[in-house]
Amino acid sequence: MIDYTQLYAGIQHTPALRSWLTTLPQQVADGLNPSRWGDMADWREALENLPDINASTYSLKDEVRIGAASDATAEQLATLEAELRKLHPWRKGPWTLFDIFIDTEWRSDWKWDRVAPHLHDLKDRLVLDVGCGSGYHCWRQFGAGARRVIGIDPSAKFVAQFYALKKYLGLEKPVDVLPLGIEALPPALRAFDTTLSMGVLYHRRSPLDHLRELRDTLRPGGQLLLETLVIEGGAGECLVPEGRYAKMRNVWFFPTTATLESWLRKSGFTDVKTVDVDQTSTDEQRSTDWMRFESLTDFLDPNDPSKTIEGHPAPLRATLTATAT
Numbered sequence: 038m039i040d041y042t043q044l045y046a047g048i049q050h051t052p053a054l055r056s057w058l059t060t061l062p063q064q065v066a067d068g069l070n071p072s073r074w075g076d077m078a079d080w081r082e083a084l085e086n087l088p089d090i091n092a093s094t095y096s097l098k099d100e101v102r103i104g105a106a107s108d109a110t111a112e113q114l115a116t117l118e119a120e121l122r123k124l125h126p127w128r129k130g131p132w133t134l135f136d137i138f139i140d141t142e143w144r145s146d147w148k149w150d151r152v153a154p155h156l157h158d159l160k161d162r163l164v165l166d167v168g169c170g171s172g173y174h175c176w177r178q179f180g181a182g183a184r185r186v187i188g189i190d191p192s193a194k195f196v197a198q199f200y201a202l203k204k205y206l207g208l209e210k211p212v213d214v215l216p217l218g219i220e221a222l223p224p225a226l227r228a229f230d231t232t233l234s235m236g237v238l239y240h241r242r243s244p245l246d247h248l249r250e251l252r253d254t255l256r257p258g259g260q261l262l263l264e265t266l267v268i269e270g271g272a273g274e275c276l277v278p279e280g281r282y283a284k285m286r287n288v289w290f291f292p293t294t295a296t297l298e299s300w301l302r303k304s305g306f307t308d309v310k311t312v313d314v315d316q317t318s319t320d321e322q323r324s325t326d327w328m329r330f331e332s333l334t335d336f337l338d339p340n341d342p343s344k345t346i347e348g349h350p351a352p353l354r355a356t357l358t359a360t361a362t
Contacts, residue, residue: 038084039200041065044213047185051163053228053256060223061215068216069193080197083123084204088113090135092205097180100146101173103205106136124198126328129170132202142328144321145173148235148264152356155312157260159183162230165254168237171198172214176206183231185211191218225253235264239282244290248304255361261306266291267314267355272299276349283336283345283352294355306359317352 045062048054071077090113092104106114118137130141160182166175169188172195178186188199199214206212215221232254234247241247251261268276272295282288292300294311301309319342322333333352338344343351 038204039069039081039196040208041213041215043209043211044187047211051185051228053163053226057223057226060221064217064221065215068191069196074193077193080124080194083120084197084200086116086120087201087204088116090117090205092135095206097176097206100133101130101176101180101202102133103202104135109135121201122327124194124201126330127171127198128195128328129173130327132173134202134205139327140325141173142322142325142332145170146177147321149174149177151313151315152233152235152262152264153177153181155356155358156181156231156262159231163228165189165229165232167219167232167234167251167254168240169195169214171195172202172212174233174235175199175212175214176202178231178233179210179212186213188212188214189217189219189221190214191216219247219250219254222250222254227253227256229254229259230256231260231262233262233264235262236266238263238265239288239291242289244292245300245304248300248306252305252361257361259361261301261359261361262356263297263301263359264354264356265297267294267297267353268350269293269353271295278347278349281347282349283333283347284331285336291349294357297355297357301357301359305362307362308360309357310359311355311357313356315354315356317354 048058090109093108096102127139127141129143129145130139132139161184164178164183164186166188169175169190172188175186175188193216196214196216232251234251238244268291270293274293275296276291298309319333324332336346338346
């Protein structure tokens with residue numbers, strides 16, 4: 038069921054991306070290799086067991102809603118929910134499939150409502166979503182008019198979750214999630230009209246290298262939308278946690294917005310703007326029946342929620358936009 042034939046054909050007819058075909062199929066095969074993912078066979082089995090249901094309608098503009106309960110039998114709905122739950126945990130969403138509500142850890146629709154007003158009109162644009170998870174924002178970008186959306190995220194489980202949705206939204210639709218990191222893209226590709234990187238920068242050992250990689254995905258004049266954790270303070274200030282941050286491993290740099298703006302200018306961007314700063318709440322990120330592990334409440338100091346459990350400032354997220362030179 039995980040099949041990129043349609044994507045490869047689309048890339049073949051997109052001159053700016055065509056060179057990627059020399060490496061992409063093998064990169065995808067490596068990214069989905071069962072030797073890397075012990076549960077890959079189980080995820081594929083869950084996808085194969087999803088019932089065949091024709092969605093009478095779908096919505097991507099204001100939410101991701103697929104079909105209605107009346108499109109399926111009670112038995113099909115029970116099977117659908119059971120197989121979807123085998124792909125636990127569901128991090129990004131929410132999703133509604135045939136009136137089954139997948140209440141994900143993150144209210145990604147809230148983030149979309151914050152960032153979408155700052156995107157250039159997506160109509161007919163070629164969009165790259167870096168660190169896209171299971172593709173929630175990819176579908177919202179397509180719903181906003183993008184002609185093709187390519188999401189990349191190294192986790193094969195996110196790919197399985199994405200295909201569980203795409204089965205019912207339509208395998209022919211030009212929206213894809215690849216099991217890759219940004220380093221898999223050809224260098225200096227300069228192909229996309231819009232690139233989004235949300236919740237990635239603080240996981241990069243070298244943030245300036247990541248910003249340069251993002252610049253190199255964009256055509257000259259293309260728009261970057263960057264969302265990441267920041268701290269309050271002035272130009273030149275940055276938090277570098279020695280251990281974990283909010284129980285997260287692999288975290289490196291938390292700049293102020295002024296510092297981040299400077300990094301973007303140094304990395305080949307103009308028109309750099311901080312367009313939103315938002316304190317993450319326990320209503321936006323929390324444990325649910327579809328994500329039963331620890332979440333934000335467990336990552337904050339129980340006696341002072343303005344701090345993480347380690348004593349760092351609690352998560353503050355900023356959104357910036359910039360234009361590639």
